[in-house]
Each structure stands twice: as C-alpha cells, then as structure tokens.
Amino acid sequence: MYRKTGIQLMRMSMAPTRRGQANSTQQKQTPPPPPPPPLRPRASALTDEIIRVDHAGELGADRIYAGQMAILGNGPMGKTIEHMWEQEKDHRKQFEQLIQQHRVRPTIMAPIWNVAAFALGAGTALLGEKAAMACTVAVETVIVEHYNDQLRQIMESPNPDKELLATITKFRDEEQEHHDTGIDCGAEQAPFYKAITEVIKFGCKTAIAISKKI
Ligand SMILES: [Fe+2]
Numbered sequence: 651m652y653r654k655t656g657i658q659l660m661r662m663s664m665a666p667t668r669r670g671q672a673n674s675t676q677q678k679q680t681p682p683p684p685p686p687p688p689l690r691p692r693a694s695a696l697t698d699e700i701i702r703v704d705h706a707g708e709l710g711a712d713r714i715y716a717g718q719m720a721i722l723g724n725g726p727m728g729k730t731i732e733h734m735w736e737q738e739k740d741h742r743k744q745f746e747q748l749i750q751q752h753r754v755r756p757t758i759m760a761p762i763w764n765v766a767a768f769a770l771g772a773g774t775a776l777l778g779e780k781a782a783m784a785c786t787v788a789v790e791t792v793i794v795e796h797y798n799d800q801l802r803q804i805m806e807s808p809n810p811d812k813e814l815l816a817t818i819t820k821f822r823d824e825e826q827e828h829h830d831t832g833i834d835c836g837a838e839q840a841p842f843y844k845a846i847t848e849v850i851k852f853g854c855k856t857a858i859a860i861s862k863k864i
Pocket residue numbers: 708711737738741821825
C-alpha cells in the first residue's frame with residue numbers, strides 16, 4: 651500500500667488548500683468600508699466646545715432612552731419612547747460625524763456619562779411611566795435651554811457656522827417635542843415630580859459644565 655513520506659506530508663500542509671483559496675477570494679470580494687466624512691477646517695474655540703459638549707449630551711440622551719426602553723419598551727409607552735429614541739440616535743450620529751470632521755476631542759467623561767445616563771433612564775422607568783416622563787421633561791428642558799444659548803452664541807460670533815446653526819436649530823425643535831410629549835404623557839402627575847425634575851436638571855447642568863471643558 652502506498653504511504654505518503656514525511657516530506658510529502660509537509661509539502662501538503664504548507665500548500666494552500668482549496669478552502670483557503672476560496673476564503674482569500676471571498677476576502678477580496680468584501681466591499682471596502684465607506685470613506686470617512688471629508689475633513690473641515692479645524693474648529694474655532696467656540697465650535698470646538700459646542701461640538702464636544704453636544705456630542706456628550708446626545709450620547710447621554712441616546713443612553714437615557716435606551717434605559718427607558720429596556721424597562722418600558724414592551725409596555726403601552728413603548729412606541730412613544732422608541733420614536734424619541736430614534737431621533738436621539740440620529741442626533742448622536744450627526745455629532746459623531748461632526749467630531750470627526752472638525753477633529754474635536756470627545757469629552758474624557760464619555761464612558762461615565764454612558765453608564766450614568768442608562769442608569770438614569772432605567773432607574774426612573776422602574777419608578778413607573780410617569781416618572782420616566784418626568785425624567786424626559788427635566789432632561790429636555792435643560793437641553794432646549796442649552797441649545798438656545800448655543801444658537802445665540804453662534805449668531806453673535808464673527809463668523810457664524812451656518813451648517814451648525816441649522817443642525818442645532820433642528821435638534822432644539824425635536825428636543826422641545828420630546829419635552830412636550832413628556833408633559834402630554836402625564837409627567838407632572840409623577841410622585842415627587844418637583845424633586846425628581848430638580849435633581850435631574852441639576853445633574854444635567856453639571857454634566858454640561860464638565861463636558862464643555864474636559
Ligand atoms: Fe437629542
């Protein structure tokens with residue numbers, strides 16, 4: 651009976667197999683990743699601060715609604731929360747693109763906001779639907795005020811960034827809708843509404859102040 655010699659076996663193990671060849675062909679056929687968005691001139695100090703803090707804020711908003719969805723997603727408020735979450739995901743995506751385009755450094759606090767915001771969304775949702783809506787009202791009140799302040803700052807700057815102005819105006823209007831949805835869904839009937847909203851507003855304002863700088 652014919653037996654393969656040691657050398658023959660070694661050659662076989664070193665030779666590319668058909669499966670290996672097929673894999674390398676498949677790898678070649680994988681479409682290349684989409685090109686990164688075109689770079690823009692390095693951001694001014696104001697634009698730099700605005701993009702960093704808004705990126706942090708929209709990351710937080712995305713995680714708050716994710717936390718609410720984890721608890722209330724299958725309940726009667728699920729569709730309403732999901733609609734707002736979809737808009738927050740888009741806000742986050744657009745600021746992620748702006749951070750790349752303007753080469754802005756994200757806040758070093760991002761990992762902490764990530765966890766804290768999910769905990770806030772899920773924690774208030776565990777207290778009930780109305781408490782979740784109270785959280786939405788508190789957060790969106792602060793964000794609308796914050797975006798209005800930024801719009802004023804951009805308009806008063808010597809060279810207003812029209813694109814950023816349009817983006818923030820659109821997002822500000824959507825945050826106002828989220829606030830109004832919270833009120834319409836009974837936020838003010840949540841137990842300890844005043845205390846809950848005041849504590850959350852204070853937390854959001856502190857997070858904004860920190861994210862502007864570090
Ligand atoms: Fe947002």
